[in-house]
Amino acid sequence: MKDIQFPLFKTKIEGLNRKFNLTNPEEIREYFELKAGPEIKKLRDYLKNNTFIAYLLGKKNSGKGTYSKIFSEIVDKERIAHVSIGDVVRQAHQEILDQGKKEELVNWLSQNYRGYISIEKAIEALLTRNTETLLPTEFILALVKREIDKMERKALFIDGFPRDLDQVSYSLFFRDLIDYRADPDIFVLIDVPKRVIDERMKFRVVCPNCQTPRNLKLYPAKEIKYDEKNKQFFFICDNPACKPRSREISLQGKEIKMVSKEGDELGIKPIKARLEKDERLIKQAFSLYGIPKILLRNSVPVEVAKECVDDYEITPEYSYKWREEAKRVEIIEKPWIFPDDEGVSSCSLLPPPVVLSLIKQMVEVLHL
Numbered sequence: 001m002k003d004i005q006f007p008l009f010k011t012k013i014e015g016l017n018r019k020f021n022l023t024n025p026e027e028i029r030e031y032f033e034l035k036a037g038p039e040i041k042k043l044r045d046y047l048k049n050n051t052f053i054a055y056l057l058g059k060k061n062s063g064k065g066t067y068s069k070i071f072s073e074i075v076d077k078e079r080i081a082h083v084s085i086g087d088v089v090r091q092a093h094q095e096i097l098d099q100g101k102k103e104e105l106v107n108w109l110s111q112n113y114r115g116y117i118s119i120e121k122a123i124e125a126l127l128t129r130n131t132e133t134l135l136p137t138e139f140i141l142a143l144v145k146r147e148i149d150k151m152e153r154k155a156l157f158i159d160g161f162p163r164d165l166d167q168v169s170y171s172l173f174f175r176d177l178i179d180y181r182a183d184p185d186i187f188v189l190i191d192v193p194k195r196v197i198d199e200r201m202k203f204r205v206v207c208p209n210c211q212t213p214r215n216l217k218l219y220p221a222k223e224i225k226y227d228e229k230n231k232q233f234f235f236i237c238d239n240p241a242c243k244p245r246s247r248e249i250s251l252q253g254k255e256i257k258m259v260s261k262e263g264d265e266l267g268i269k270p271i272k273a274r275l276e277k278d279e280r281l282i283k284q285a286f287s288l289y290g291i292p293k294i295l296l297r298n299s300v301p302v303e304v305a306k307e308c309v310d311d312y313e314i315t316p317e318y319s320y321k322w323r324e325e326a327k328r329v330e331i332i333e334k335p336w337i338f339p340d341d342e343g344v345s346s347c348s349l350l351p352p353p354v355v356l357s358l359i360k361q362m363v364e365v366l367h368l
């Protein structure tokens with residue numbers, strides 16, 4: 001990202017020769033124990049009696065949810081929660097449509113919302129929200145605070161920020177939230193090259209039944225099949241908890257074919273303006289004084305990759321070949337190299353090494 005230097009983070013440990021398969025949950029656990037065992041223990045001890053609030057600031061599809069999910073699974077699932085601002089707003093919308101729940105929400109708002117327009121007007125803006133009508137900052141703040149209150153004794157990752165705000169309201173938003181609960185506030189800024197976001201979108205597929213996401217180029221499912229008629233490769237959902245629900249799906253047998261979403265093939269093209277705005281807002285957050293910042297980078301220049309990271313920490317790219325004689329799909333794996341936003345030949349890290357950097361920096365900012 002221009003103007004902010006995201007330092008390279010060395011995840012390679014000299015003398016450590018073990019390789020890990022970072023798509024296997026068991027091996028991911030061992031990887032973290034080996035590379036960050038003492039830091040994880042410090043965080044676990046800290047969380048027994050303390051919490052933190054970390055604001056995840058990254059562009060759309062930068063992996064915010066993935067990183068915080070892995071962090072909490074590895075460190076302490078019971079004591080860390082994830083709050084998505086988008087979900088909080090959508091959930092409030094649902095509550096207002098439900099007479100029983102609406103009353104409680106309105107009561108809470110009448111005691112906690114301080115804004116320039118009435119609660120009724122704010123609720124109306126919520127119900128009719130679209131790209132033109134903006135939700136008042138104070139109203140989103142009240143909703144987020146309510147969510148924070150619900151999770152009193154947990155450390156929180158707050159995912160996202162209201163995008164509708166102008167610069168002044170945006171600073172106000174964070175200034176107001178910070179110190180709302182008496183524990184450390186931390187900004188976690190994530191830098192992901194546009195090219196990575198683009199390919200994550202273009203090749204994304206999801207299970208229509210359980211929503212498990214995969215990527216045809218970057219993150220294959222265990223089972224890959226070939227549609228001979230349409231000459232297309234496709235994935236079968238491999239989530240063990242995924243059971244066909246609708247009759248329509250069960251008619252096709254137990255296998256559920258993962259599908260791509262319409263429009264995804266365009267990649268970042270339709271969201272270019274949105275990504276630029278995200279970048280501006282992240283820079284603005286960076287300039288807020290007095291809040292410790294954790295800087296995470298998703299990519300490493302090829303030139304220094306060998307010194308900084310282990311080969312198995314890098315995202316490979318996959319392609320497939322149909323072996324007619326054997327009637328099976330052959331998987332071809334090779335390094336994925338692409339230009340980052342400055343045109344530097346780079347590779348992209350798998351989520352675990354990025355989370356490793358998050359864990360180590362978290363220990364530092366909390367002075368553990």
Ligand SMILES: [Zn+2]
Pocket residue numbers: 207208209210211212237238239242243256
């Ligand atoms: Zn599924």
